[in-house]
Amino acid sequence: MPLELNPLEGHHAEYFQYCARGEFRLQKCNACGRLRYPPGSACPWCAQADFQWTPVEGRGTVHSYFEVHHAIQPAFKPFVPYLVLLVDLEAQKGVPTANEALRVVGNLVAADGRLAPAELVSRVGIGSRVQMRFTAIAPGLGLPQWQIDESAPQPRPWRYQE
Amino acid sequence: MSRYLRDRYAIVGVGETPYRRGAGMSTRALATLAIRNAIADAGLSPADVDGVMSYFWVQGDSTFTPAVAGDLGIRPNFYIDVQGGGSSTEALVGIAMGAIEAGMCKVVVIYRAMNGYSQVRPGGTGARAVAPIADDMLHTRAYGMQTAAHQFAFTFMRHMHDFDTRPEQVSMVKVVHSEHASNNPKALYRNRVSVDEVLSSRMICTPLHLLDCCVESDNGTAIVVTSAERARHLRHTPVLVKAVVGRCNKPRLDMHYQHGPITTTAGAYAKELLWPNAGVSPEEVDLTGSYDAFTFTSLLLFEDYGFCGKGEGGRYVSDGTTRLGGRRPSNTSGGLLCEGYTHGMSLVIENVRQLRHDADDSCPLSSDGRRRHTYDHREGGCRQVKRAEVAANLGWAYPGTGSAMVLARG
Numbered sequence: 001m002p003l004e005l006n007p008l009e010g011h012h013a014e015y016f017q018y019c020a021r022g023e024f025r026l027q028k029c030n031a032c033g034r035l036r037y038p039p040g041s042a043c044p045w046c047a048q049a050d051f052q053w054t055p056v057e058g059r060g061t062v063h064s065y066f067e068v069h070h071a072i073q074p075a076f077k078p079f080v081p082y083l084v085l086l087v088d089l090e091a092q093k094g095v096p097t098a099n100e101a102l103r104v105v106g107n108l109v110a111a112d113g114r115l116a117p118a119e120l121v122s123r124v125g126i127g128s129r130v131q132m133r134f135t136a137i138a139p140g141l142g143l144p145q146w147q148i149d150e151s152a153p154q155p156r157p158w159r160y161q162e
Numbered sequence: 163m164s165r166y167l168r169d170r171y172a173i174v175g176v177g178e179t180p181y182r183r184g185a186g187m188s189t190r191a192l193a194t195l196a197i198r199n200a201i202a203d204a205g206l207s208p209a210d211v212d213g214v215m216s217y218f219w220v221q222g223d224s225t226f227t228p229a230v231a232g233d234l235g236i237r238p239n240f241y242i243d244v245q246g247g248g249s250s251t252e253a254l255v256g257i258a259m260g261a262i263e264a265g266m267c268k269v270v271v272i273y274r275a276m277n278g279y280s281q282v283r284p285g286g287t288g289a290r291a292v293a294p295i296a297d298d299m300l301h302t303r304a305y306g307m308q309t310a311a312h313q314f315a316f317t318f319m320r321h322m323h324d325f326d327t328r329p330e331q332v333s334m335v336k337v338v339h340s341e342h343a344s345n346n347p348k349a350l351y352r353n354r355v356s357v358d359e360v361l362s363s364r365m366i367c368t369p370l371h372l373l374d375c376c377v378e379s380d381n382g383t384a385i386v387v388t389s390a391e392r393a394r395h396l397r398h399t400p401v402l403v404k405a406v407v408g409r410c411n412k413p414r415l416d417m418h419y420q421h422g423p424i425t426t427t428a429g430a431y432a433k434e435l436l437w438p439n440a441g442v443s444p445e446e447v448d449l450t451g452s453y454d455a456f457t458f459t460s461l462l463l464f465e466d467y468g469f470c471g472k473g474e475g476g477r478y479v480s481d482g483t484t485r486l487g488g489r490r491p492s493n494t495s496g497g498l499l500c501e502g503y504t505h506g507m508s509l510v511i512e513n514v515r516q517l518r519h520d521a522d523d524s525c526p527l528s529s530d531g532r533r534r535h536t537y538d539h540r541e542g543g544c545r546q547v548k549r550a551e552v553a554a555n556l557g558w559a560y561p562g563t564g565s566a567m568v569l570a571r572g
Contacts, residue, residue, distance in 0.1 A: 006296035038417050066315035069365040072291045076306040084307045086316045099422035106303045128216045128322045158323045160368040
């Protein structure tokens, strides 16, 4: 989808370059061993800088979401209503404290990688199990997105009701 | 703020421009008008003011101090213009107190001027909607997560999931504030709305309908801060600052959702400073100004600052407590949802007038120029809270960043 990007720097560029190769990698702190998200210049738990880009499984559970009915960005207007998900990764859930997790934002997409149509949107809410896939966003840059994890048992999701 | 500054500083002047959509004024002119009104309200002249502070949200949405001070003949001994939103008013009051305490200046005016309708709209439309996406924004904007509504929505939705908070309860924030606005001649939207009208207004992004979102308006607002000692000699009953918390945060400012519960907001941390420093508890507060950029923000603030238990915000905002005539009225001007959007300064201004027992409603003026309040809160009537002695202003920038202040009638 047509989004205008500024040139990326440093660890931001690396994160999305891995995504372009179909790999989801996060920074793993050399000092304390924790993964961090979003990408940053130092470890939020021990403040040390040295890390390794480490493969992480792109699987998780929807922790929260919202459904946009009135799009502000022109690139998204054709896809209304679209879902924005906040997904708890399975990896490092509840670490270092019970309330912490690696929570990754993404859209719900269909099998073809496009933003999910209404019938898919209505199947997903808090508690849904999702898996990551990648969409090309610019040359050499990929964007992680989420699709329904058809291999996982799905609870009845919580969805906004009036 | 440590306890020894409690009651040692006061807000002595408040002023604003009309709230308009299409003011036809620059932010520079809005600023100087609001400041002139606030200084006159204090019974001072520009020559008496030697500290100036302001905030802007987006680069270019305000005019900085040099032009504004120059236009008014103010020579600052101290000035600062900072980037910030809804947590800034309280934070700047605290910094003003510190600057005065340090002998850097004596009398500070704090202003916020914005053409939120005619120029940079807080809703994020216009040029900002198509701005190129850079660096860490790729983790949000590239997914169509850009506006304030989007940035807060994960918290709101999870709250409804965790606590069964109902849309009808949330909509009551707008209903109540609209009743208050109907008694505020200067409010932009003075019509009273019902729960049905809020819920049938178009959905913007779940769980927010159009009427769950604050207005966008052109306005300037200003307040004057000085020592309690100096305040005694000025025009109005001083409104004393009992405590301030400024730009207090949850962990993980880079993306606060990484540290849950995501239904807990900055107030949970800020309250640990606010109430001990103020020497009062939420029960002793007579009225509040709870940041209502959206209905839901107001609700969350009441929970996290301890006016009710976590998860009870839906009940708190819909059981009559926050209505004029109720136990602890809130946003008596109609707030950001109805009066005008100021990034929060208007909520402080309203509570200053309330604590002076001088709310600017349509009650009759006596010969001394002060209003004779009837306390009849019917539509178009009185807006004054009876026996208002202690107020709390709860500010909000993000779920993870907030501010607050306790004010008391001097």
